[in-house]
Amino acid sequence: MRALIALLAGAIFGAGLALSGMADPARVRAFLDLFGTWDPTLAFVMAGAVLPMAVAWLIQRRLPRALSGDAFTLPGTRRIDTPLAMGALLFGIGWGIAGLCPGPAIANLALAPFAVLPFLAAMIAGMLLHRLRAAGR
C-alpha cells in the first residue's frame, strides 16, 4: 500500500515535471541564463509547487502521524554548515552546466532515455563517490 502511494506521488510529480517544462534541460538553462533570452517559466513552476506544499505543512503540524500510520521522519531545519553550503554550490554548478537536476533527469527516462543515460550514470557515480568519501572518514 505504501509503495502504491509512493508510485502515485512519483507519477504525479513526473507528470508535473513534463507539463511544466522543467523536464527540458534547454528551458532550465534558459531560466538560469540571465544574460540571454531569459525564460521565467521556472519561477512559475516553483510558485505552483510551493503553494500545495505550504498547505501540507500547515496540516502536518496538526497530525500526530502520517495517514499511513508512520511517524513523520523529517530532516532538521536550522543547521547551516559547510557540507550543506559546499554541496549546494557543487549541485548548482552541475545544474547550470547540464540543465538537469535529479527529478527531471529520472523523468527523462521516458522522454529521452538515450540522451539522459550518461547524465544519470554520472549522477549515480557522484552519489557513490560521496558515499565512499563519507565511509573513508
Add this chain to the structure above:
Amino acid sequence: MNTLFPGAMPGMGFLGGLLIGLAGAIMLLGLGRIAGVSGLAARAVGIGSGTDSRAVALAFITGLPLGAALVAVVRPVAVTFPPSLAVLVIGGLLVGFGTRLGSGCTSGHGVCGLSRLSLRSMAATALFMAAGFATVAAMRALGWG
C-alpha cells in the same frame, strides 16, 4: 505568448508546479516523509543512508518517468539536451555528489524546504540558484553555450 519573454509558458509552468506540490503533499501527509528526489534516488539504488523504506523510494522513482510518459501521450513534450557528452557527465557527477553532500536538491530543499520555511533549505536553495546563475553566465562569457 508575450513579446518580452517569447518562450515562457507561465500557465503550464504553474499547473505543472501544482502537480509537483501535490505529489510532495501526498508523500508528506500520506507517508510522513519528504519528496526529495536526490535522497529517494540514492535510497532506491541502495546508496542512501537512513531508515526509509527502499520499496517506497523505488516506487516513487519508478513513478517519475511513468507520469512523464503519460503526459507525453496526451501532448508533445519537447526536451533539448546539451549536445556534449562531457557536459552531461561532468554535470551528472556534480549533481550526484553535490546533492548528497548538501542533503537535497531542487525538490527537497527547493519545494519542500522553502514551503516549510526551513532556514537550512533557504540557504541551500539560495546557494544552488546563485551557483546555477553564475555557471550559465560564466559559460556564456567563455562561449561554451
